[in-house]
Amino acid sequence: MALTVDAKSKLPRASRPITALSILAVAASAYLIAVGATMLLKWGTFSFTAGAPLLAGFETAGPFAFLIGAAVYALIAYGLWTVRNWARHAIIGIAALQAIMALPKVSENALALNFPRMVVAGLPMMAASALVFYLAKPSTSAVFKKRLGAVETTARR
Numbered sequence: 001m002a003l004t005v006d007a008k009s010k011l012p013r014a015s016r017p018i019t020a021l022s023i024l025a026v027a028a029s030a031y032l033i034a035v036g037a038t039m040l041l042k043w044g045t046f047s048f049t050a051g052a053p054l055l056a057g058f059e060t061a062g063p064f065a066f067l068i069g070a071a072v073y074a075l076i077a078y079g080l081w082t083v084r085n086w087a088r089h090a091i092i093g094i095a096a097l098q099a100i101m102a103l104p105k106v107s108e109n110a111l112a113l114n115f116p117r118m119v120v121a122g123l124p125m126m127a128a129s130a131l132v133f134y135l136a137k138p139s140t141s142a143v144f145k146k147r148l149g150a151v152e153t154t155a156r157r
Contacts, residue, residue, distance in 0.1 A: 001132035029070045036066025085144040099128040
């Protein structure tokens, strides 16, 4: 993975996959804001399950959980856009949580020998595993660590 450096600030810029993750986090944040605000303004428009894939069980706490989740996703999007190591760790944690949340459904379909449903239920687990693998790779980790080193070098000047 090639590391690109911004000429003005001398800080590394995010690669395309990291930028894509940032854009997906902004989209998740916008979705949660829209659903949460609509739930607050007009109760009963959306079911609480509308945020289930993004809130990992916390959607039952109500519309404010949607808005808090939106703030978290927006913060993570900012962190990924600016290549912050804490954002990489947060996404790894969220992806691991999503994989764990998909496990009971996959196990249920495996025991029922329902392979098509098992594959469909396992897609979030596979995507989360691929995401964790990508973000934990030494080359991806190096991008975030180089940013940290560049910030320390710029601060010393």
